Amino acid sequence: MTMNAISRSQIYVLDQDAALDFYVNKLGMEVNTDQDLGFMRWLTVNLPGDPEREILLEKPGPPALDPATAEQVRELLTKGALGGYLFMTTDDARKTHEDLVAKGVEITDEPTERPYGIDFGIRDPFGNRIRIGQMFPRA
Amino acid sequence: MSRAVEESNRAMLRARDAMDRAYAEPLDIPALARIAHVSEAHFIRTFRATFGETPHRYLQRRRVERAMALLVETDRDVTDICYAVGFGSLGTFSRTFRQIVGQSPSDFRRQRVAPANVPSCFTKAWTRPSSFG
Numbered sequence: 001m002t003m004n005a006i007s008r009s010q011i012y013v014l015d016q017d018a019a020l021d022f023y024v025n026k027l028g029m030e031v032n033t034d035q036d037l038g039f040m041r042w043l044t045v046n047l048p049g050d051p052e053r054e055i056l057l058e059k060p061g062p063p064a065l066d067p068a069t070a071e072q073v074r075e076l077l078t079k080g081a082l083g084g085y086l087f088m089t090t091d092d093a094r095k096t097h098e099d100l101v102a103k104g105v106e107i108t109d110e111p112t113e114r115p116y117g118i119d120f121g122i123r124d125p126f127g128n129r130i131r132i133g134q135m136f137p138r139a
Numbered sequence: 140m141s142r143a144v145e146e147s148n149r150a151m152l153r154a155r156d157a158m159d160r161a162y163a164e165p166l167d168i169p170a171l172a173r174i175a176h177v178s179e180a181h182f183i184r185t186f187r188a189t190f191g192e193t194p195h196r197y198l199q200r201r202r203v204e205r206a207m208a209l210l211v212e213t214d215r216d217v218t219d220i221c222y223a224v225g226f227g228s229l230g231t232f233s234r235t236f237r238q239i240v241g242q243s244p245s246d247f248r249r250q251r252v253a254p255a256n257v258p259s260c261f262t263k264a265w266t267r268p269s270s271f272g
Contacts, residue, residue, distance in 0.1 A: 074141065
């Protein structure tokens with residue numbers, strides 16, 4: 001048995017419409033699947049040209065979580081402590097950074113050249129951390 | 140009630156992000172309270188309740204953490220590093236550094252081993268000396 005790809009990852013968002021606006025209109029991702037399953041809205045996005053890797057934008061709430069737990073998740077998320085973390089790569093970190101600043105995206109860490117590449121940090125509207133890097137070829 | 144907590148958390152996180160991003164700038168409580176859209180007194184109280192230490196303390200330790208990184212990763216002299224991370228005087232820097240790290244910047248530089256190449260956001264989060272262990 002060999003597993004061969006990471007195909008779906010999940011983060012929590014507080015509002016799926018606001019999440020769509022951020023991930024699609026600001027970050028330039030594409031909607032992969034947006035379907036009302038009745039019990040939940042299954043909403044996934046992917047980077048253009050890479051539909052095999054999706055991110056599920058899940059809203060915490062009942063019945064998956066009891067109301068009190070959902071509140072705890074929301075509180076942790078908004079204080080940046082929930083842990084959902086996305087790493088993405090780009091061909092040009094400084095240009096991507098400029099584009100995102102122009103779109104009003106919150107920058108948490110300015111582009112910095114490190115031994116592994118040039119990268120910077122942003123936050124989504126809910127508190128999730130995202131890191132965008134232009135990686136040097138691995139030695 | 141809970142939505143108010145979420146909004147407050149998010150506002151405090153914005154101010155904390157500003158400290159992580161712009162630590163070298165003259166960030167004072169009025170400037171940070173403006174980022175969070177609250178009064179200064181409310182800001183200090185709420186930040187502490189949200190993250191476990193006062194904004195002043197957080198910023199001091201952020202600056203010391205950045206100084207620790209520069210001491211390890213570069214050959215810049217201590218005075219240069221002191222101003223580069225946002226301290227206004229070498230005396231305050233040395234005193235604060237010693238108080239938080241337990242040794243002088245020069246001694247720290249001699250003893251410290253450079254960490255692996257993890258993303259700087261993790262270095263910032265995990266090597267920042269905190270008030271709570």
